[in-house]
Amino acid sequence: MLKKLAIGALALMFLAPTLGLVSIGLVMNTAALAACTVSGSGVSVRNVPDSLQVTTADGYTFTLNKRQLTHAATIITVGSKIEGVNRDALKISLMAALTESTLRMLANTGTYPESGDYPNDGNGSDNDSLGLFQMRPQSGWGTVAELMDPEYQVAAFFGRPTGPNYPSPRGLLDIPGWESMGLGEVAQAVEVSAYPERYDNYAPVAEEILVTLTTGGASASATTPAGSLSNASNTSSKVVFPLPEGTWVQSDDFGPRIDPISGEQTTHHGLDFAAPDGTPILAAVDGVVTVAEFSDNWGGLIVIEHQLDNETVATAYAHMWQTGIHVTAGEPVVAGQHIGDVGSSGYSTGAHLHFEVRPGGTNGTAIDPAAWLNDHEAANLPEATTGPSNCEAGGTR
Known part of the structure; x- marks a missing residue:
């Protein structure tokens, strides 16, 4: 019951490992309960x-x-x-x-x-x-x-x-x-x-x-x-914001920036949303989990692949504590489902969600999540600029 927080080590690069499918067994006969x-x-x-x-x-x-x-x-x-x-x-x-x-x-x-x-x-x-x-x-x-x-x-x-x-x-x-x-x-x-x-x-x-x-x-x-x-692989057009309303502030942009830890010029491949430790993280779209693991690089990481507007796109959610991952690889999820909890593990300066959008799937090249969320009416966020940004609250590279 009690949650135990595990702090991940710092790392310099984002890896996108994949997991084998987790076998799922039915616990009971659903038909037997249909008229109980x-x-x-x-x-x-x-x-x-x-x-x-x-x-x-x-x-x-x-x-x-x-x-x-x-x-x-x-x-x-x-x-x-x-x-x-x-x-x-x-x-x-x-x-x-x-x-x-x-x-x-x-x-x-x-x-x-x-x-x-x-x-x-x-x-x-x-x-x-x-x-x-x-x-x-x-x-x-x-x-x-x-x-x-x-x-x-x-x-x-x-x-x-x-x-x-x-x-x-x-x-x-x-x-x-x-x-x-x-x-x-x-x-x-x-x-x-x-x-x-x-x-x-x-x-x-x-x-x-x-x-x-x-x-x-x-x-x-x-x-x-x-x-x-049961129909999670079908094309969906519903997109929700990955954190509950009123729980977050945007703490870093997509694009060029000064790394908040190293002080070097780098590229940030997602958006950071500072939020209280333990804030629920929500699946942005119906889909299937392809990555759900804890590593030294990005701490707790979940990646979900979706069929959206007849195209494959993946969303990634990073820096959960090990105990904050609530889904497994191979598991179907729906938009708005509670999939994990905000943490501060891996290469992180404070409790936040690092959120990425990757057209093409799990290993696709990340695009500006703000533009993507805005295009699907899930947010009203400022889109990436050409100048550097700095992390003022919880963030990561």
Whole structure:
């Protein structure tokens, strides 16, 4: 649960390594949940659509796929059978799983190689965390085998004397007075995250999931999403800004500049946006992740390839902490999806996002991201100038 910050070494050149595809396994039979009804809290799962478009409290929209919604149905189904779990508790659990894993069952082969042998939706790298709620064996939540079982994780999250981890770590029902606490506050009390403010951002998403899965019918946005994960390779024209509104300031331009660390004349191949450490980084367009790794050069690096206006283009996002990468190579993503967190690793002077746009794909030659974002109505930024610029806040070469 607790985020551990790792500081990368300085480097002089940008490398663009690629990763092999991460195998993804289905955790459950989605058809079996399509008409599942449960009792206990009065909440019943009646429908699992193929996709659902949702919007966070800070106004960003993304699409959950069938697999993610199936995990949500598991949380509702298992939780509804536990005495003391009401609708608010279910909503809190969805908020927690959305924040911790984006409703994905994550292995962690870097710490536990055997975790990759269990059905999973990709590979995480946050300390020794596993699964939907990113629970840690070393913190006493359970064994690797137990935590790679989504139903076990749900039972552990809710806790109580009959729960698998009682009396410690505490589940939701083990927290005195949780009913009178804020929803995000309860999620934080269970998760003990380094970023407690994030859970409330997913409250409207959790509510939309509950309504959709328990009323027997998806919303209009669920049946006609702007971008579905199952269709991520199709041409898309939707472009969103890679950071939430109001969280950033532009700290360096694209083009010639004086390097803020070496003091030498160099060329900056992207834009830098200074933002608080841990600010969510958002996928700019529907696409497929081609790079998701931590290196000495650019710290945490994500590259996504998109089919945009019938052409291939890649976007790159750099300088995340190792624990701030939330996607894996080969994973489809949608515009606005939370893919990582702002950090300051690698060749960096402070917390910021270095953002690049590369026509042609992952290894294409970078162009001015400001012009590209403006052309696609995702921003109103000053475009590159011919003169040098200087980094006044968090930045990198």
